[in-house]
Amino acid sequence: MESNPSNGSGARARPRNPSTSPETTPNRPKRNGQTDGATPSTRARAKAPKAQPALARVQGPPPPFDTYPAIAIESVSPELEGGRWPIKRAVGDTIAVEADIFKEGHDLLSARVLYRTVGAPTWQEAPMVPTVNDRWRGEFTVDRNTRYGYTVLAFTDVYGSWRADLVKRVSAAQDVTSELLEGLRLVEQAAERVTDPNVKARLEAYAQRWRDFSGPTAMRERAMLASSAELGEVMDQAHDRSDATRYRRELELIVDRIEARFAAWYEIFPRSQGTDPTRSATFREAEARIPAIADMGFNVLYMTPIHPIGHTKRKGPNNTLVAGPNDPGSPYAIGSEAGGHEAIAPELGTLADFLHFQDLAKRHGMELAIDFAIQVSPDHPWVKEHPEWFYHRPDGTIKYAENPPKKYEDIYPLNFRSSDWKNLWSAWRDVVMLWAERGVRIFRVDNPHTKPLTFWDWMIRDVQSSFPDAIFLAEAFTRPKMMKALAKLGFTQSYTYFTWRNERWEIVEYLTELTQTDMREYYRANFFANTPDILPRILQLGGRPAFRMRLVLAATLSSIYGIYSGFELCESRPRGADSEYYVDSEMYQHKVWDWGRPGNIVDDVKRINQVRRDNPALHLYDNLHFHGADNEQILAYSKATPDNRNIVLGVVNLDPFWPQSAWLDVPAHEWGISGDQPYVVHDLLTDQRFTWRGNYNWVRLDPHVQPAHLFRVEIPR
């Protein structure tokens, strides 16, 4: 090209609007009147100088880039939507990263996982190894509760590629004199390249040995040195990374503290924790309940809102529109002359009382979670201070909450797109920061799906940049895509559809989606067995056996679960025949409870929380596997630690009314039990032991005696 100066400069004239027809390309000779045959006349015409212009080459512009990725790095996993969302893990977890890594030709490659805490100036490296079909895998362990970045790096293994070819040539008895000169140069260049003086010295010594071989055996001796393991090991510390290619994205990883993944929640209305049915209990009175709650084995104590409650349009018992003078109102109608979301309801006490309560709970091994509900009563201070944060009618009055035709006149919704939105968003973030500074690090967020996704994305990131230990639980009971979106953008945990999943097929389907698909990378399902708003039909109809059965499911299908107080009392009276609300709910009225009333399942709760603590397999979230049972009423599943040292097998009778039996099909071989070797399954709920053999074993569960087995599989070792 350079040798053809007459055509070598200047850009080629390209057709600007190229036709799809070859007939009209500019350099083609016109051949009108040609016939099909190769007649001498057409041949002569075609041979005329004008007919062969194209042999003179023309040039287009060179590539517009100076460097380019030498190696393809594709399909990195885990990765959510092209890196748009972070994945989640907990402190101590090992993250396995995989990628397709390849380049043209036959060179050998080398690859690394790169990882760092976000903003750290340098990467840490973990080796990757090829598995199958150009797929590579590496892993790293995270030890800090913060956000990390990770990506993949690959480069040509120059020396390894050269050595692999050398071995083939030597095996074919080829002369490799020239190749060995290349290999020596690679070693010498490596010695020049490395900075580690020890590696440099060793490489220089190898190069010297290489050069020193002489005589008729020199080629063979050099080849043996070149392909030796010890030289290879040193060369691996001095890779030529000049073509190192980094994956085009840095992926984000949220590393939470363990409690994000493994916790047992207990939900209370603090005002109902006393003994006087005519008034609210105080925090100081509620403290008397802490030892009993802790004794049941819970480690998160979650309280519905603790802020001053509005007076205007206050709701009466059972959500009636008119409240009596002594009715306390819904704690979700937040704000009065006593303050807003920063304040403590006077009937509960002072901030100091709250802090004292928190402190006592902590000394009993429990962390407080508070409710973050972005809605205000008409009496909230911000209504007067920031009228522009609300929705207005044409007549200028502020709109109460509605879901037409339903009206919620005791609540004003916030306008997150108001002209003053930045201050509104900041104010709510500041509320969370304030409570975080007061020591609260777990926030159960009420109805996040009615506020802009971007608000949560920003707010959670902002709070966690100061308090990486902050945990946010999304209480969104809505359509699946929205629930997933909230989890993707950063909510630590999420409520679920669990309370409405009763049939075996739907439990298997839902849990498989949660724990075995991409969802496990970002969605941590907190399985509440009931809530103040959800008294599921199965509990209304199934009585005590249903409570015991649903407790086992919630506490073992997910590593995070909770009950709303009263569950352990088998409280099951709905507001009406078709209602999932509790009758006479403490949401709207003063209430006291007999915490030891007959028929309670406190011992079950205590036992199952103990089993959870004792078995590391139940601390993990995505290790759930279902097993066969030839009776649709029997659900069988297991969770195991990665090393199979702790295996818990759940077998649950989903029918709260009748005994059910089934032949199970469990993967004994996968657990390391060979053939017909007997093994023991130890029921951690009853302390009974059974000897099983192979995969097929029989169970029978009477719900009125014991609705579930929770076996530890004892592997003979």
Add this chain to the structure above:
Amino acid sequence: MESNPSNGSGARARPRNPSTSPETTPNRPKRNGQTDGATPSTRARAKAPKAQPALARVQGPPPPFDTYPAIAIESVSPELEGGRWPIKRAVGDTIAVEADIFKEGHDLLSARVLYRTVGAPTWQEAPMVPTVNDRWRGEFTVDRNTRYGYTVLAFTDVYGSWRADLVKRVSAAQDVTSELLEGLRLVEQAAERVTDPNVKARLEAYAQRWRDFSGPTAMRERAMLASSAELGEVMDQAHDRSDATRYRRELELIVDRIEARFAAWYEIFPRSQGTDPTRSATFREAEARIPAIADMGFNVLYMTPIHPIGHTKRKGPNNTLVAGPNDPGSPYAIGSEAGGHEAIAPELGTLADFLHFQDLAKRHGMELAIDFAIQVSPDHPWVKEHPEWFYHRPDGTIKYAENPPKKYEDIYPLNFRSSDWKNLWSAWRDVVMLWAERGVRIFRVDNPHTKPLTFWDWMIRDVQSSFPDAIFLAEAFTRPKMMKALAKLGFTQSYTYFTWRNERWEIVEYLTELTQTDMREYYRANFFANTPDILPRILQLGGRPAFRMRLVLAATLSSIYGIYSGFELCESRPRGADSEYYVDSEMYQHKVWDWGRPGNIVDDVKRINQVRRDNPALHLYDNLHFHGADNEQILAYSKATPDNRNIVLGVVNLDPFWPQSAWLDVPAHEWGISGDQPYVVHDLLTDQRFTWRGNYNWVRLDPHVQPAHLFRVEIPR
């Protein structure tokens, strides 16, 4: 917040290295020595003024962005690896775009597919409609052979949302006076917003009517107008798009001409198309073959390299290392004193002869495809002109090609990472441009997987920016990820593993991957039944019935297929017992053929190409579905047009030796045939007709008579 000036300015002091323990947060009072109980002394301490500092609010920074996406648009399809790669379609195709679209709360949304040819200043819009579970769908049709961009736009349907609430309120007999004032304002604002004078006038008229209602019935009349279909239709032309959110990526779409998706290829060595076994045929002589090839029904005539062949280390017959003086050499050893990749081999003729041949083929309905093989013989002009483009030994000599221990001494590989790589890349691109300017628009690319992926990405994009009709077929027989990568970056079509897929399960598995997974978006499989390098075992062993069977499979499983000449003669002699090479291959020697020799299947080829042309279902690529057959030797599949007006059902006996029969399970109901209604299947290969009923029907195929049925399903309408 603004009302608290003493704390309202200045950023909040946040802990820089926050501890995970609430104990150490800065604003918490220290409570050393506290006991579990709420003793008066601890209570007093906690109540001290210093213990309540946090009630004075502090402020963090506001959101660092001024706008944000109001609406979530996620999981757009089709989309490859987060938009990294373009999808492929052909002119006339309709592209269905789907996305998850949702926002907080209960507003109704409206969405559009946006599309444009790349670089066009404005978008075209196609409506999207919600299907299920927040999934939306829209489609657009492409009519130009060029690259397009597409994305998704969504905005709140402000009026529709308001109207939906209004209807609910009216149904509940609520007073909607205030709401109607809001609605009127929405109509008035729409009238102000729109530019179309006709729409504006209609909106103003509606607003006037709205205002004009009076008296006791005004509210009802206004509500009826507000929710009327006619006003809704006008309001839909005047949407408030102030919160319109565009999906964060513009996705790329390559729209090829139809031949990229539907073509029948015929491969020849032009020098073997003559009648003198002692020398190369010329293009002028080869022209005599064009009518017969065209008569078989092919529309792409693909020629192995037509350039001058090197002399140095020229290969002899059957790839032997020494060539006799009359041996022509491999056409893949390109370049001699007569020129390189721009030149025509003198033994074939001149450029004019080539152009004449091309012209004649075109007049017979065939387009030429040429071979683009980036490798040179030691005699190629560029070896002397650009020695820096090659690999060198320590002694300065140029390296020939090797795959140790194999040596290819007649060929020099190019160093795509040489110091002069930009000129090297440009030179090869210029070769393609030159042939494109000479009228060739189909390039079969030899071994692309041995050159950098980025080279192809740049080169194909660059050539297609001038010649969007250029088609590149990747001849990469290598590992799957590399083959997919080449297709993703832009190769129009790709070779496949088809020749090695013989068992039913592996055919079903491979074709399902090709046509029913993401691969269909970017990978167009060109099914060659044989190639000069691949004489598959099934053809060596199965004889004429195998040729007929594999012809049907290649030509109907994919919409693009090809045969290498000799296939129609059932040429099946390998170079050795374990070889997949042809013996005495025309790759290395002069050869003439008896094109009508006994046992040929020219009539089969002709018939099947006719069937392909006649049946639009066979023009499509990803409409393949397999059906049940209770005999593993019987493969049943169908292809249908989207409207089911053309349905072709293939039933192939995969056993070339023995008759096989099976009960088929075809989806008659999906084809629109109800219950036991009889229907006719018309064998397009034999012209026989059979009357079938329902899904289960019986077939028997004797490979020595007819190895396959190719039914057109005749639906009674």
